[in-house]
Amino acid sequence: MPGGLAQSTNRGERTTYYGRLIIAALLVARLASGQPSAAHPTNGVLELSATPIPAPDTRPAGKRIEQYVPWHGMVQLTIRNMSFAPVMIEDMPCDFGFEVLDSAGRPIEQTESGKQCAEIFKRIGPPTMVLSVSHHHLAPVQQTVYPVDLSNLFKIEPGHAYTVVVRRSRGLPMIDELGRPLKEVEVSCSFDVPDYGIPRVTHHR
Numbered sequence: 001m002p003g004g005l006a007q008s009t010n011r012g013e014r015t016t017y018y019g020r021l022i023i024a025a026l027l028v029a030r031l032a033s034g035q036p037s038a039a040h041p042t043n044g045v046l047e048l049s050a051t052p053i054p055a056p057d058t059r060p061a062g063k064r065i066e067q068y069v070p071w072h073g074m075v076q077l078t079i080r081n082m083s084f085a086p087v088m089i090e091d092m093p094c095d096f097g098f099e100v101l102d103s104a105g106r107p108i109e110q111t112e113s114g115k116q117c118a119e120i121f122k123r124i125g126p127p128t129m130v131l132s133v134s135h136h137h138l139a140p141v142q143q144t145v146y147p148v149d150l151s152n153l154f155k156i157e158p159g160h161a162y163t164v165v166v167r168r169s170r171g172l173p174m175i176d177e178l179g180r181p182l183k184e185v186e187v188s189c190s191f192d193v194p195d196y197g198i199p200r201v202t203h204h205r
Contacts (some may be wrong), residue, residue: 073151
């Protein structure tokens with residue numbers, strides 16, 4: 001019995017130790033991110049980032065010699081839990097709002113699907129009013145990824161420069177890990193696409 005108690009105590013100490021390491025890592029990440037910025041926007045609980053990615057390339061690896069490729073509208077959105085507690089995200093159609101500007105700062109024309117999605121983004125009610133709701137449960141530091149093809153929503157022309165703004169508030173937690181209401185629920189970020197394109201993904205043989 002004493003030996004079993006000692007073993008149980010050791011396990012508890014190890015759990016506490018690793019728990020403190022996780023909290024310390026979260027504190028460092030939170031301090032590094034600081035206030036919401038264009039690169040790492042956060043509301044104190046969640047962090048949103050967006051990265052333009054190349055369209056799928058079906059050519060053999062030896063034929064992919066370009067350092068940059070035209071951007072066709074593919075984006076990878078990532079939401080990461082920056083808090084010390086698990087959080088739940090509710091996903092519905094058109095949860096993310098997008099704005100695409102050309103090099104002169106003018107809005108890019110939307111497709112019909114884009115116009116419909118923009119209307120849903122503006123008018124849709126709480127999650128309880130929508131039937132197609134899915135859930136993501138994120139532990140501390142865990143993230144979820146959303147691939148989006150903006151060419152379905154905007155008339156994007158490869159070879160042109162763009163600025164893309166992404167925002168989201170619907171379906172996100174409204175309180176922090178201590179149960180306090182968030183001052184700002186919405187998270188947003190932006191990225192630029194130069195006219196010469198985006199870096200090609202490196203494929204190793």
